Amino acid sequence: MFDEQITLITKEISKRQRFDAWYEAVNLSHMGWNLNEGNDEIDADLRMRGLGRFMLSSCRCYSPCSGSRSSSQAIKGNSAYYGILTVQKGKEIITRRGIHQRVSDSDIYLWDTSEALSFHSFTEIAKNTLFVEKVFLEELFPQVTQMVGKVFNGREGLGPFIHSNLMTLSSRMDVLDRNTASVITDTTLELLTTWLLRLNPMPPQAYRSELFNQIASYIEKNLDDPDLNPGKIAETFGLSLRSLHQLFSSTETSVSRMIRQQRLERCRQEIIKSRNTNRTITDIALRWGFNDPAHFSRCFKELFNVSPSRYLSSLRIENG
Numbered sequence: 576m577f578d579e580q581i582t583l584i585t586k587e588i589s590k591r592q593r594f595d596a597w598y599e600a601v602n603l604s605h606m607g608w609n610l611n612e613g614n615d616e617i618d619a620d621l622r623m624r625g626l627g628r629f630m631l632s633s634c635r636c637y638s639p640c641s642g643s644r645s646s647s648q649a650i651k652g653n654s655a656y657y658g659i660l661t662v663q664k665g666k667e668i669i670t671r672r673g674i675h676q677r678v679s680d681s682d683i684y685l686w687d688t689s690e691a692l693s694f695h696s697f698t699e700i701a702k703n704t705l706f707v708e709k710v711f712l713e714e715l716f717p718q719v720t721q722m723v724g725k726v727f728n729g730r731e732g733l734g735p736f737i738h739s740n741l742m743t744l745s746s747r748m749d750v751l752d753r754n755t756a757s758v759i760t761d762t763t764l765e766l767l768t769t770w771l772l773r774l775n776p777m778p779p780q781a782y783r784s785e786l787f788n789q790i791a792s793y794i795e796k797n798l799d800d801p802d803l804n805p806g807k808i809a810e811t812f813g814l815s816l817r818s819l820h821q822l823f824s825s826t827e828t829s830v831s832r833m834i835r836q837q838r839l840e841r842c843r844q845e846i847i848k849s850r851n852t853n854r855t856i857t858d859i860a861l862r863w864g865f866n867d868p869a870h871f872s873r874c875f876k877e878l879f880n881v882s883p884s885r886y887l888s889s890l891r892i893e894n895g
Contacts, residue, residue: 581600582749597617601621604623608648610641619640628707629707629708631704635702643694646691649691656688657687658687660678661729663703663742665699666678666680681728682727685724689810705763710817720814732770733770737766737770740766744756786812793812794837804831805819842865847890856884
């Protein structure tokens with residue numbers, strides 16, 4: 576919701592209740608975290624405001640703070656966001672996929688709420704995070720999936736303007752009217768995508784083509800994975816499910832159809848190899864994820880214009 580707001584100043588809360596209040600505020604504003612309980616006297620301020628398809632969080636920790644989010648806590652599907660993190664003061668270590676990265680003064684870091692992540696700030700830190708719906712940003716800037724987990728020097732290029740806009744939003748988020756906040760947010764996002772496009776100048780269509788080829792190659796290499804499905808593929812490539820389907824919409828196939836057709840081709844190849852053996856068509860179908868023989872037969876005939884049993888019979892006749 577646009578007017579959803581969270582404000583927390585831990586010094587205004589009794590020491591016994593501080594950590595629980597901090598934990599709740601961080602989880603509401605940053606979408607699912609486990610926080611280190613070692614510091615019950617956490618000293619921090621946090622504010623968040625919903626801005627339509629965006630959310631802005633401003634956080635200042637005066638004492639060390641750390642936390643992590645597992646893959647089970649990660650926000651999936653169309654509820655996922657990209658977080659555009661800007662650091663005004665201090666530093667923290669962010670760990671993604673086993674890689675530790677230092678994010679400090681004026682840096683900009685892009686993260687994905689659908690991924691596992693951890694952070695550790697050792698000293699006082701002040702930072703702002705603009706959350707943008709994944710589906711929206713991927714439509715606007717498809718290359719964003721290649722930028723996740725990277726640290727950008729916010730002192731260069733359009734970085735200072737991005738920092739300035741987010742600081743303006745942060746300092747006045749309680750009083751800005753909806754229209755003004757939307758203008759600043761849209762401008763910030765335009766600056767960000769323009770800047771990132773300069774850093775990764777591959778045209779959107781070329782990027783989509785390359786990404787499609789990468790996904791097609793991944794499918795081919797993982798056909799024997801019983802859990803291979805659009806959801807797993809989207810997660811592997813850091814895409815929303817909607818963006819994955821949109822990528823395939825410009826082709827003559829869909830994700831599920833590509834998986835099914837390539838598995839059927841593997842079945843056809845194995846039927847050829849098994850024509851002089853006792854191996855059954857059902858065994859081959861099960862090997863490639865077709866658990867229903869009748870369904871497999873229909874799919875096979877639809878693709879190859881012949882039933883698998885007749886195909887095998889014709890091979891045996893040809894082979895004498």
